[in-house]
């Protein structure tokens with residue numbers, strides 16, 4: 001992403017140039033849910049499930065499917081937040097497994113999110129918001145009555161509900177990370193409600 005920006009001097013076209021890698025890795029992140037379910041990692045299934053599914057949703061059902069929004073600045077916001085987060089997180093896991101965890105990586109894992117989480121969420125919400133007029137105009141992914149199954153679905157309202165669902169869900173993830181931060185960096189005992 002940095003190289004793209006240095007070469008082109010604009011964010012336009014950035015999504016197109018990284019989309020294959022993005023889709024590949026974010027889709028494979030589904031394995032993280034499987035790892036929690038089968039107990040390979042001691043992480044909350046609920047927290048991981050919400051985290052991974054919201055990104056899969058952003059990648060496939062929003063950014064991939066709605067081409068006119070792919071050059072929005074808000075896409076860069078969430079791409080940068082996700083990328084910095086995952087580089088830090090997987091470095092943390094790798095060095096932890098090697099039993100040589102540099103303090104900076106540990107510090108970064110449990111501090112960067114304080115800024116990156118709200119920035120990433122803002123990018124995601126602004127991107128969905130930018131998609132709304134297009135979705136309304138085209139009626140994409142919507143099922144209108146009458147039809148032989150007698151079922152109706154409006155993707156526009158689904159997007160509005162998804163945006164609203166960030167209000168109760170995002171604080172849960174954020175406070176989970178704040179509790180993890182206290183536990184890992186300050187050694188405080190933490191009680192998780194969902195475990």
Ligand SMILES: CCCCCCCCCCCCC[C@@H](O)CC(=O)SCCNC(=O)CCNC(=O)[C@H](O)C(C)(C)COP(=O)(O)OP(=O)(O)OC[C@H]1O[C@@H](n2cnc3c(N)ncnc32)[C@H](O)[C@@H]1OP(=O)(O)O
Pocket residue numbers: 041042043044047048050051053054055057081082085089092093094096097112113116117118119120121124162165166169170173176177180
């Ligand atoms: C269908 C439509 C759905 C729409 C839903 C809409 C609602 C969405 C609301 C909110 C969405 C948020 C969106 C999100 O995309 C925004 C962003 O991400 S912005 C960027 C900033 N993000 C972050 O900073 C994310 C921070 N969060 C997390 O990292 C996570 O909460 C999570 C990884 C899920 C959990 O972290 P936690 O600290 O609880 O556990 P860990 O898994 O890190 O660690 C537990 C122990 O397990 C070891 N572990 C885990 N995985 C591995 C691995 N792969 N390899 C090796 N070891 C691993 C880890 O070391 C820990 O071990 P120990 O306890 O011994 O230290």
